[in-house]
Amino acid sequence: MSEVRVRFAPSPTGFFHIGSARTALFNWLYARHTGGKFILRIEDTDAARNTEEALEVLLKGMRWLGMDWDEGPEIGGDHGPYFQSQRSEIYKEYLAKLEAAGRTYEQEGATFFKLEGERYTEFDEYHGKEIEKVKAAPVEIDDAIRGKVVRAESRDFVIVRSDGSPTFHFVNVVDDIAMGITHVIRGEDHLSNTSKHVELFNAFGVKPPQFAHLPLILKDPKMGKGKMSKRDKGALIEEYEERYFLPAAVRNAIALLGWNPGDDREVMDIGEIIEAFDIKDIQKGAARFDEAKTAHINFQYLKELPVETYAWFARPVLTAKGLIAEDHSEDHLQRVLAICQEKITSLEALPEFCGYFFTDDYPEDEKTKNKILKKGEPAELAGQVKDALSKVEAGDWNVASLDAAFNALATAHDQEKPFRWWPLTRFAVSGVSSGPDFLPMLEVLGRDCVLRRLERVGASAAS
RNA sequence: GUCCCGUUCGUCUAGCCAGGCCUAGGACACCGGGUUUUCAUCCCGGCGACAGGAGUUCAAAUCUCCUACGGGAUGCCA
Numbered sequence: 001m002s003e004v005r006v007r008f009a010p011s012p013t014g015f016f017h018i019g020s021a022r023t024a025l026f027n028w029l030y031a032r033h034t035g036g037k038f039i040l041r042i043e044d045t046d047a048a049r050n051t052e053e054a055l056e057v058l059l060k061g062m063r064w065l066g067m068d069w070d071e072g073p074e075i076g077g078d079h080g081p082y083f084q085s086q087r088s089e090i091y092k093e094y095l096a097k098l099e100a101a102g103r104t105y106e107q108e109g110a111t112f113f114k115l116e117g118e119r120y121t122e123f124d125e126y127h128g129k130e131i132e133k134v135k136a137a138p139v140e141i142d143d144a145i146r147g148k149v150v151r152a153e154s155r156d157f158v159i160v161r162s163d164g165s166p167t168f169h170f171v172n173v174v175d176d177i178a179m180g181i182t183h184v185i186r187g188e189d190h191l192s193n194t195s196k197h198v199e200l201f202n203a204f205g206v207k208p209p210q211f212a213h214l215p216l217i218l219k220d221p222k223m224g225k226g227k228m229s230k231r232d233k234g235a236l237i238e239e240y241e242e243r244y245f246l247p248a249a250v251r252n253a254i255a256l257l258g259w260n261p262g263d264d265r266e267v268m269d270i271g272e273i274i275e276a277f278d279i280k281d282i283q284k285g286a287a288r289f290d291e292a293k294t295a296h297i298n299f300q301y302l303k304e305l306p307v308e309t310y311a312w313f314a315r316p317v318l319t320a321k322g323l324i325a326e327d328h329s330e331d332h333l334q335r336v337l338a339i340c341q342e343k344i345t346s347l348e349a350l351p352e353f354c355g356y357f358f359t360d361d362y363p364e365d366e367k368t369k370n371k372i373l374k375k376g377e378p379a380e381l382a383g384q385v386k387d388a389l390s391k392v393e394a395g396d397w398n399v400a401s402l403d404a405a406f407n408a409l410a411t412a413h414d415q416e417k418p419f420r421w422w423p424l425t426r427f428a429v430s431g432v433s434s435g436p437d438f439l440p441m442l443e444v445l446g447r448d449c450v451l452r453r454l455e456r457v458g459a460s461a462a463s
Numbered sequence: 464g465u466c467c468c469g470u471u472c473g474u475c476u477a478g479c480c481a482g483g484c485c486u487a488g489g490a491c492a493c494c495g496g497g498u499u500u501u502c503a504u505c506c507c508g509g510c511g512a513c514a515g516g517a518g519u520u521c522a523a524a525u526c527u528c529c530u531a532c533g534g535g536a537u538g539c540c541a
Contacts, residue, residue, distance in 0.1 A: 011541050043541065110539050125464030126537060143468095147480090151467055154537085161539040168541045192467055192536035215469075216534065227534075253475095256490095260476065264489050283476080286534065290474050293491045303504085343504055353503085419500050426501060434502035441501095 004036025005182045008069075009172070011043040012054035016061030016237040018289055019187065019217045019228060022254050026214060027185045028067045029255065029277040039179060040072030042083045043172075045165060061237045065251045066270065071179075079179040084171055091166045094174045094204070095159070103203045109162030113170070115153055115199065131155070139195040144183075144212035144279045151195040159200075169193065173200040176209060185212045185279070188286075212279050215258050216286045227286075234291045244317050244347035249298040256297075258283040267300045299345040307338050314350055321351040323358045335444050339436040356430045357445060360453070364431040372427045378457070382428060384409060385421050386454040389447070397447045399439045428457035 008024040031038035040062070042055065059073065071077025081087055095111070098104050103114050115134040124131045138152040159170035166174075176184060191213045201208040219228040219235075228235050240250045252268060261268070261276035268276070302310070311334045318324045324333065336357045344353050356362040372378065388409040392401045406418035413420075422438060429450055435441060442450055 009541095013541095045541080108539085112539095123464095124537085146468065149467070151536090154466085158539045163539080165539085167539070172541085187535095188468065189535055190541090193541095195467090195536095213468085218534080256475070258475090262477080264477080266475090266490060285469055285471095285476095287476090288474060290491065293475060296491060299504090343502065345503065349503080417500070422500070430501095432501090436502085437499085438501060 003182075004031060004034040005039060005180050006031050006036060006185060007039040007041050007176070007179065007181050009041040009043050009175070010058055011045075012051070012058050014051070014054040014057055016058055017228075018235050018237065018254065018257075021061065021065060021237050022217065022257050023185065023187055023214060024062065024067060025065065025251065025254055026259070026277075026279075026282070028069075029274055030183065030185060030279060031070070032274045033277045036182070037070040038067075039077070039079070039181070040069035040082065041175060041179070042073060043168070044083055044085045045168070045171065057238070064237065064241055064247050065254075066247060084175065087171070087175070088166075090178055091171060091174055094177075095166070095170075098159075098203060101203060104159070105156075110158045111160035112156040113159045113196075113200065113203070115156055136199070139198045141191075141194050141198060141208075141211055143191070143194075144210055145215075145282050145284060146191070146213060149191065149194075151192065153195050153199055157196060169196050169200065173197050173204070177201070177204060177206050181209050183210045183212065183279075185214065188213045188216050212282070215283055217257060218286050218288045228289060234289060240294075244313070244350075245294070245298050246301045246313065246347075249301040250294065252301070253294040253297045256293075257287045257289060267297055295346060302345070302347070303342060305341070307334050307341065310341050311337050313347060317347050317350050318358070321355070323351055323355050328358075339440045339444060343436055353435065360449075362431050364427075365433065368427055368431075368433040372424050372433075378424060381421055381424050382454050382457050384413075385425050385428075386451055389442075389450060389454070392447065394447045397443060399443050402439050402442050424457070425454065429453045 006027040008027045010020055010024070028038050030036070042058075044055075055073070062069070069075070071079060072082045076082070095104070098113070104111050105114055106112070115136040117134045117136040119132060119134055121130050121132050123129065124133075133154045134156065136153045138150050141149045141151070143149050157169065158167055160166050175181075194211055194213070198208050216227045237250070241247070248270065251270070252266075252273070255273050255277075256266060259277070259282050260266075261273075262281055265272070265276075305313070311330065314337055315324070315328075315333065318333075319326060319328075336354055340350070340354045344350060388405045389402070392405050406421065409421060410416065410418040423433065425442075426435065426438060427433060429442065429445055436444075
């Protein structure tokens with residue numbers, strides 16, 4: 001009944017890539033699913049590119065996606081420190097164990113790990129020269145995703161560089177041992193390295209953890225071949241944050257990259273995902289990140305939000321564009337959003353979609369303008385609507401009264417329905433031909449605003 | 464070069480381990496129609512895949528082998 005202990009061990013690069021986020025998420029989900037511990041360990045051995053800012057990007061990304069850690073930076077834990085740059089004493093200790101066991105040797109100032117097996121020299125195509133190789137016994141890896149993988153190492157490898165700094169393979173294994181990691185869930189690019197790691201575990205006399213190698217995330221085929229890199233559009237978590245995606249939706253989309261609950265569910269709340277998550281359901285083949293699908297999931301989340309919450313997310317989007325002030329009336333904001341929420345698929349598009357509710361200075365769609373103003377007698381029609389709506393008192397300005405006013409207008413002109421006046425009116429008050437439902441839109445805009453804009457369009461059409 | 468991993472609709476995938484219920488299911492995208500006298504919502508429909516070959520079997524998307532393609536490792540990067 002040993003407790004599950006998993007870790008996410010990123011190297012802070014200044015970016016939080018979707019692939020890293022997926023690795024982090026799967027570890028986190030597994031910990032939460034099993035009631036185990038999720039450890040965040042920072043692999044900051046490459047001093048040159050590890051900065052405070054780079055770490056901040058990472059931690060911010062983790063928090064934005066709602067992943068918390070049980071041990072790691074800022075909160076500590078019983079197996080710290082959680083920065084590799086601060087663990088050199090531990091590495092020295094473990095290096096001594098390997099030395100004592102006679103599994104190391106020095107060459108050109110660097111410390112090598114010595115493989116066991118018959119030695120021979122051979123011309124190596126890749127290196128283009130004769131090199132020493134070792135016939136080491138094949139290592140058997142029981143991978144939770146790929147099954148049994150057998151691979152033999154053939155060369156000794158560096159564990160401490162000539163400048164005294166330990167290498168990735170070494171510190172990774174040492175830390176996993178020292179931190180009591182039970183499951184190593186990581187990208188497939190490490191699968192071939194795993195034989196090195198198992199050699200090291202064996203040399204320390206420690207049973208290796210359960211490995212699970214995740215398929216890679218490839219770039220959108222339209223963008224080219226190969227795995228997704230940080231330069232690809234949509235590859236960075238920051239991008240979704242900036243575009244006002246809901247973190248829960250992005251997390252849901254990432255969870256679906258190479259995993260599914262085994263049934264048709266796609267949009268799931270985090271509790272459901274945690275409950276359903278299991279390593280054995282992870283895909284073997286590489287996946288491609290689909291932005292359109294992420295946008296769709298995002299919309300599903302957006303639709304379900306209570307209007308209060310929707311407004312909480314929408315307010316910063318609108319203030320950023322200068323459409324509303326910081327202290328803009330919450331009631332008014334919610335009345336606007338209530339009629340827009342079901343129509344619009346992303347928060348990013350919100351300013352364009354509903355800007356005219358907040359300012360008179362909104363763009364007019366040229367196509368719509370030409371179509372509507374060229375047809376019939378725009379100035380006359382606008383005047384008729386204005387007269388009809390003027391009869392509705394401010395205190396009575398609601399959908400029912402507006403409907404009645406339009407119908408009265410139709411009747412007065414021998415029309416069965418007021419359709420003739422709608423498109424022009426919509427254009428007059430919003431500058432576009434589409435938007436929220438018509439009458440609710442007028443109601444929310446308010447009497448003064450609607451009459452003012454009708455007058456304006458009437459004047460501009462007449463000129 | 465050598466070694467390792469992978470390959471189902473354009474994309475994400477179900478099915479594969481325990482072969483028949485698969486004329487291969489769902490979702491996104493796309494296309495068409497409808498509702499909404501706006502519309503980006505919504506509804507209906509369509510398009511569309513087992514990489515190729517050989518073998519095992521009464522029967523293969525499912526098992527075996529080969530080939531092709533994709534990816535990874537082979538770093539004093541992580």
